[in-house]
Amino acid sequence: MNYSIIRYILFRVLEFAAIFLILPCLVAIIYHEKAGFAFAAVMVLCIVIAEIGKQWKPKSNVFYAREGFVTVSLTWILLSIVGALPFYISREIPNFVDALFETVSGFTTTGGSILSDVESLSRSVQFWRLFTHWIGGMGVLVLIIAVLPLSGGYNMHLMRAESPGPSVGKLVPRVQSTAKILYGIYIAITLLQMLLLIISGLSVYDSILLSFSTMGTGGFGILNSSAGSYSIPSQVIITVFMILGGLNFNVYYLLVVARKPKEAVKHEEARVFILITLIASVLITLDIRGYYSSTALAFKDAVFQVASMGSSTGFSTTNFDLWPSFSKAVLFVVMAIGACAGSTGGGLKVSRLMILVQDAKHELLRVVHPQILKKPHIEGRAVEEETLRSIQSYLMMYILIYIASFLILSLDKYDFTTNFTAVMANINNTGPGFNAVGPTCNYGGYSVLSKLVLMFDMVTGRLELLPMLILFSPSTWKKY
Amino acid sequence: MQIIVVGCGNVGSTLTEQLSSEGHNITVIDVDNRKLQNLVNSNDVMGVIGNGVSFAVQKEAGVEHAHLLIAVTGSDEVNLLCCLIARKTGGCHTIARVRNPIYSMEIGYIKEELGLSMIVNPEFTAAQEMARLLKFPSAITIDTFTKGRVEVVKYRVGADSVLCDQSLQQINSRLKADVLICTVERDENVYIPGGNFIIRERDEISIVGTTQKTLAFFKKLGAAVTRARNAMIIGGGETSYYLARQLLAMGLQIKIIEIDKERCEELSELLPDAIIIHGDGTDRNLLMQEGLMQTEAFVSLTNVDEENIMLSLFAKSLTKAKLITNVHRISYDEIIDSLDIGSIIYPKYLTAENIIKYVRAMDNSLGSNIETLYRLNDNRAEALEFYIKEGSPVVGIPLQDLPIKPNILICAINHRGTITIPGGQSIIQVGDTVIVVTTNTGLNAIGDILK
Numbered sequence: 001m002n003y004s005i006i007r008y009i010l011f012r013v014l015e016f017a018a019i020f021l022i023l024p025c026l027v028a029i030i031y032h033e034k035a036g037f038a039f040a041a042v043m044v045l046c047i048v049i050a051e052i053g054k055q056w057k058p059k060s061n062v063f064y065a066r067e068g069f070v071t072v073s074l075t076w077i078l079l080s081i082v083g084a085l086p087f088y089i090s091r092e093i094p095n096f097v098d099a100l101f102e103t104v105s106g107f108t109t110t111g112g113s114i115l116s117d118v119e120s121l122s123r124s125v126q127f128w129r130l131f132t133h134w135i136g137g138m139g140v141l142v143l144i145i146a147v148l149p150l151s152g153g154y155n156m157h158l159m160r161a162e163s164p165g166p167s168v169g170k171l172v173p174r175v176q177s178t179a180k181i182l183y184g185i186y187i188a189i190t191l192l193q194m195l196l197l198i199i200s201g202l203s204v205y206d207s208i209l210l211s212f213s214t215m216g217t218g219g220f221g222i223l224n225s226s227a228g229s230y231s232i233p234s235q236v237i238i239t240v241f242m243i244l245g246g247l248n249f250n251v252y253y254l255l256v257v258a259r260k261p262k263e264a265v266k267h268e269e270a271r272v273f274i275l276i277t278l279i280a281s282v283l284i285t286l287d288i289r290g291y292y293s294s295t296a297l298a299f300k301d302a303v304f305q306v307a308s309m310g311s312s313t314g315f316s317t318t319n320f321d322l323w324p325s326f327s328k329a330v331l332f333v334v335m336a337i338g339a340c341a342g343s344t345g346g347g348l349k350v351s352r353l354m355i356l357v358q359d360a361k362h363e364l365l366r367v368v369h370p371q372i373l374k375k376p377h378i379e380g381r382a383v384e385e386e387t388l389r390s391i392q393s394y395l396m397m398y399i400l401i402y403i404a405s406f407l408i409l410s411l412d413k414y415d416f417t418t419n420f421t422a423v424m425a426n427i428n429n430t431g432p433g434f435n436a437v438g439p440t441c442n443y444g445g446y447s448v449l450s451k452l453v454l455m456f457d458m459v460t461g462r463l464e465l466l467p468m469l470i471l472f473s474p475s476t477w478k479k480y
Numbered sequence: 481m482q483i484i485v486v487g488c489g490n491v492g493s494t495l496t497e498q499l500s501s502e503g504h505n506i507t508v509i510d511v512d513n514r515k516l517q518n519l520v521n522s523n524d525v526m527g528v529i530g531n532g533v534s535f536a537v538q539k540e541a542g543v544e545h546a547h548l549l550i551a552v553t554g555s556d557e558v559n560l561l562c563c564l565i566a567r568k569t570g571g572c573h574t575i576a577r578v579r580n581p582i583y584s585m586e587i588g589y590i591k592e593e594l595g596l597s598m599i600v601n602p603e604f605t606a607a608q609e610m611a612r613l614l615k616f617p618s619a620i621t622i623d624t625f626t627k628g629r630v631e632v633v634k635y636r637v638g639a640d641s642v643l644c645d646q647s648l649q650q651i652n653s654r655l656k657a658d659v660l661i662c663t664v665e666r667d668e669n670v671y672i673p674g675g676n677f678i679i680r681e682r683d684e685i686s687i688v689g690t691t692q693k694t695l696a697f698f699k700k701l702g703a704a705v706t707r708a709r710n711a712m713i714i715g716g717g718e719t720s721y722y723l724a725r726q727l728l729a730m731g732l733q734i735k736i737i738e739i740d741k742e743r744c745e746e747l748s749e750l751l752p753d754a755i756i757i758h759g760d761g762t763d764r765n766l767l768m769q770e771g772l773m774q775t776e777a778f779v780s781l782t783n784v785d786e787e788n789i790m791l792s793l794f795a796k797s798l799t800k801a802k803l804i805t806n807v808h809r810i811s812y813d814e815i816i817d818s819l820d821i822g823s824i825i826y827p828k829y830l831t832a833e834n835i836i837k838y839v840r841a842m843d844n845s846l847g848s849n850i851e852t853l854y855r856l857n858d859n860r861a862e863a864l865e866f867y868i869k870e871g872s873p874v875v876g877i878p879l880q881d882l883p884i885k886p887n888i889l890i891c892a893i894n895h896r897g898t899i900t901i902p903g904g905q906s907i908i909q910v911g912d913t914v915i916v917v918t919t920n921t922g923l924n925a926i927g928d929i930l931k
Contacts (some may be wrong), residue, residue, distance in 0.1 A: 065521075156524065173482075173505040173526040384513060 001479055006071045009144075009158075011053035013075050016144060017082045018046035023131060024086070027280060035122045038090035040367040066476060068157025073467040075141055076459050080104045083132055092125045093130055097448050104455045106132030107140075108462035109344060111219020111314040111431030112422075112442040114451075123205065126222060132207040133218025134385070135377055137245070137344035138186050138463065139163060146179035155179075161467050165341025166352050166391050171253050185252045186344075190215045193241045201232040206316035214238055217245040217345040219314025221433035227315040227437060232300065235317055239304045243277060246311030246339035248351075268379055269340045269351045276350070280306040280334045287327045302327075309335040312346035314431025321438035328434060332421065335430050346429030348398070352391050355383055359392075397465050404428060405453050412450045422446075426454045427461040481544045484509065484572075486532030487553030489660055490810065490887035491577065491602070493833040495550060499839060500525050507541040510553075532562045534871065535569060545867050548597075548842065550835060552577045564594050573597040573842060575835055579604075581718060598838050605834060606827035607722030610804050613654060613823050614727065614777050615707050617802040618698055620823050623854040625865050625915050630892050630899055632854065632917075633694050636820075637683045642701060648672050649675045652772035659689030660901050662891045663861050664919040670860040670919055672887050688863075688891040688915065690899045708732060708776035708802055709846070714761035714791055715782035716743050719806065719827070721750060723779065728753050732777075737761040762787055764794075772798060779804045792821040811911060819910045850924070851913055863891070863917045866926040870910050873927050880904030883931040888918045890929075 006371050021043040027213045028036025028450030080103045087099035098114045104111050106129055115121070121129070135143070139162040155175040160168045170178045190211050197207035206222055213220050220258035223229055227238055254264035284302040285295065292298035301318050308315045309331050326432060338347010365372055375382040402423055409419040414436050422443070432439045443454065460468040470476050481502045485492050490512045496519060500506045506525040509532040510516045520527040530537035532551060543549065549566040551559035556578045563574035575598040583590060584601055591599050612622055620634040635644050643651060648661060664671045665684040671677065679685065687694055711727055713720045716738030724734045724747075734754040738744050744758040759766045761782060772778070777799065778795040780788035785807050792805040803822030807813075810826055817824065833854075840850050851865040868875060874882060879890060879902055892915040893900050893908060900906060908914055916929060 156521070170526045173500075173507050173524070175524050177505070 001070070001477060002058070002060055002062045002067055003479075005061060005063055006067060006074065007053070007056070008058040010074060010078055011050050011056075012144060012148065012388040013078060013140065014046045014050040014053070014082065016140060017079060018043045018050065020131070020135060021046065021086070021128075024124045024128040027127045028122075031123045033122045033124050035086070035090040035092065035124045038086040039124065039128070041089060042082065042085045045085075063157060065157050066470070067159075068161045069467040069470045070476060072141055072158060072161040073459070073463060073471055076463060079140060080107055080455075080459070083107060083128070086128060087125065090122070090125060092121055098453055101443065101451050101455055102129065103132060104458050105431075106130075106218065106220065107136035108429050108458040109133050109136045109216045109218040109312070109346065110426055110429040110458045110462075111213070112425060112437070112458075113220060113442045116442055116444055117224060118221060124142060127209060130212045130220050130222070131220065131233065133216035133220060134212035135216075137216025137218065138183060140180045143183060145175055146183050162463065163250075164346070164462075164464055165349060166355065166394075167387050168342070171250070171257070181253060182249055183256055185249055185256065186215065189241070189244060189252070196237045197234060200237055201231055202234055205224065210238065210243070210374065214241045214313060215245045215344065216317075217242065217311045217313045217339065217343070217429075219308070219312075221315065226317070227304070228317045230317075235300065235304055238315065239300075239307050242311045242313045242315070243274070244281070245313070245342050246307070248273075248340035248342040248343040250342055269354065272354060273340050273350045276334065276337060277303070277306050277310050280310070280330050283330050284323075284327045287330075288323055293325075293470050305331060306334055309430060310337065310345075310347075311339045311343070312428055312430045314425070316432060316439035319438065319440050321434050321440070332424070332434075335424060335428055338428050338430075348395070348428070351378055352394065354378055355388065355391055356395065359388060361441050391466065394465060397469065398427070400464070401457065401460060405457050408453045409446075409450050412447050413445075422454065423457060427457040431457060451471075481505070481548060481839070483507070483839070484538070484541050484543060484546050484549045484566070486510070486549065486551040487558070488512075488515050489552065489554065490808070490828040491552045491831050492550075493519050494810065494829060494899075495552065495835055496525055497523055498832060498836055502836075502839075504839070504843075507546075509537060509541050514583050527869075531558075533558055533565060535565055538562075538566055538569065543572065546570055546572045548575065548839065550575045552600075552831075556580050556583060560590070560594060560596075562802060563596050567595045575600065575838065577602065577831065579718065598835070600831050600834055602827040602831040603718040604722050605830045606825050607719050607726060609825055609830060610719075610723050610779060610823075611726040611730070613804060614711065614732070614802060615730070616698075617708060617777070617927075623856075623863065625852055625863070625892070625894075625913075629690060629897070630688065630894065630915060631691055631694055632686050632688050632856070632891075634684055634686045634856070635698075636678055637679055637681055637685060639681050643679045643680075643685075645678060647676050647678045648673055651679070655697065655700045657689075657700060658693045658901050659687050659697045660889075660891050661685050662688050662863070662889050663919075665860075669799065670856075672861075672917065672919055685892055686863075686917070688761065688917070689901065693901075702783075707746065710735070710775055711777035711779060711783055712770065712772065712775040713779045713799075714788075715780065715806075716740070717755070717781060717783065720779075720781050721747065724751050724754050735775075737766070737770065738836060748770050762791065767794075775801050776797060777802045777804070779806075779883070781806045783808075785809055786789050789816060789819065793819065796821055820827045858918070861919045862923070863915060864923060866914050866916065868910055868912045868914060868926060872908075872910070874908050874914075875910055876907060878904060879906050884929055885920065885931050887920055888929045889915060891915045891917050892931065 021039050024039045025036050065092050068213045083103040084099040087093040088096050093099040093102055101114050141162045142157045159175055171181055172178055193211040194207045198204055209222055251264050251270045254260045281303040286298045289295055289298050304317045305320050337353055338349055339345025341349045341351045355376045362374045405423045406419055418436040422437045425431055425433040484507050485496050485501055486509045487617050488508050489873055491768045494825050496506050496508055500523050508519055508525055511531055516527040528541045543566050551562035553559055559576040563576045566572055567574050574596050576596055577600050579601050587599050618635055623632045662914040663686045664673050710733040713736045716736050720736055727734055736754055737757045737759055739760050741758055744756050748756045780791040782788055788805045792803045795803055805821055805824050807824055807826050810829055840853050851867050854863045856863055890902055893902050894913045
């Protein structure tokens, strides 16, 4: 293990953290808020440490998958701690564990809050809270790769460790160009949403913040009612962009950059994701029709909620916790499946599900034809044995972490449903669960231990298990 | 440039590595998933799994936007077909590796008719390089510039050489040869020497000069400049055949030892003037019997690298013959180099170098103005030939007044075919080509040599 290069990259990450912190400082200046001093102080701290640390050049440039994984998980831990400092210093979230929880929830695009009254926050703090979603959505290291000319082949190891999906590929030969294209698309869609929200009648400040939260598939709201008090056009726009955020970004690449609309439309994972969203919305509409004055209104709320849970955003327009059991069950399933690989969303990922379902089908066929040879296919190509194996063990590790977290959470004061859905909502980076962690409630009531477990789940879920788990394997830390 | 490489064997991966590090965007196509994964993991390139001949696979690799497709799979036919399809769909430049001697007779016709930009044949290239070395036995390697008029010759200083413990100034005043010592490699380090630099035993020096001048320089040194009169070749593969043909044309006596009876018969038909011996080339008695002691050049060309190296070490212990060793695997080159067994030829490396030269020339027409580029001393130094265009910052100023960066040496100026080894007063003019040797790799234009 090459510690020196990891250390070097972490100092570069601090540098970027300082750049991110400029934005809330500007917001504080615009609105004359004294929270700005907290941001400025943390920013200066980051710059000083980064500039000193950067002089300490790495001893060697050896960089393999192991270094990639460790760098990514340490980056996320470091960034969460740095990001939590302004909340804590400005005393707007006086408890440090709470501040950390809020930041982790932000960067991992979970959107589960410990705050009961988010409207009381100052505007700069509110801005930082939602901006963390946007950075975390596409990934901070992907941004660093796009901007910095990191030499050598090692940036692919970073990209692979940070981007979601069973197999991370490149769009174009160079990692740096790939990262640039991804961020280009991301920025473009975010700007488009800001524009549309402004047109729909929201204030500029609200539009910017909501776009950060939507495109990062985060879920922090500006209002205590989440998205419930916005106008119907605004809600529709948010619905559409939540789905866009949950789609595989390859689709946009094919559509806009490569100009192959036919291939973009044929993208299997995106199709299945949209199909799941539609079916779930229709089922819920049928179930909740009686609560609404018209089917159209019921459908609007159903689609919003399905898109929100499916893309792992976690906004709500209504308290869906009051919906009948069947609707809640559908939402839970949608939440478990999650978004597409290569999107900003979380969850198990649609492509993993598609491969696992095919594999299960083949296993049944194998009973009838024991000698049969069959491989799952996705996007018109056979899935390699290795990918399949890694998906199966991914599922197993996911379940084990789930069970362990659930057991620890059960020590706390809440009921079965609350704990069970809280773990799901955090490991899948969705945000709200049911009962005591439902859309109108928050995570503030959990004990410190439970909060730590949930934070671990969030980061582990966002980084797709392995980068975090590898930190706990002793052989990772051996030099030889 | 957008470049597609089909096949990621030895040549393919060397090419990919080099071209990618020179800033080209590479997509690699191969059927073997594992090999491809390895390459993609260690280099910043994209991989596409599939048969490079397939139109769909080529399209996926982006052949429509590619500038160049290089087909270096193991099969000649696949390579040719790849190029043909790429040429028709993408209209890009194409380079194919074709090694079968049957095709090599018709290479011109194939190249013309299929619209290929270049055909490379590793065995032939290797043989050519060996023949060149045998013409000039003192050299370890020879690279040529300005269409062969300038040579960069690498030479190892022996214990009894007159160069030993002399500074460059002393050497200049004593030998009065119009050549330039441009790099010195000593214990892993590469120096661009100044006038006070003192040459030591076992240094590997590179000398720039015109062909006649370098020859004269070596004569004054007293090093062996007369070419070998006979050569013993162990192993009768394709390279041996090409080499023997060239050496026979130069008037050398050739003896080939080959273990396979059928191949011996084939060779004796193809090369009636050579002596073909059927026997085991690693058999000590046979070698002695066939006159190893009297041979002036010894070339080991069996298929096994280890055998070649052992044979050369054996020959070195008994004779003063010029040794040439063929090595296929590139991985352990620094260890083999340290054995001091004369010239080592890496056919795959040579092939890659040739292709890279072509790519650079192509790139040239798209922007940069490097005519030729050689990697000296395992990539730690480069010799580059620049074409001087109108408005270049180096034109018309005496070299001593140019603010040239450290570790850069202007070795030769070619002014309308006249080669001069420049001094402080020399002036570069528009239309000249200039050869620069540097340890700062990554120069793209002549302006880059200035501070």
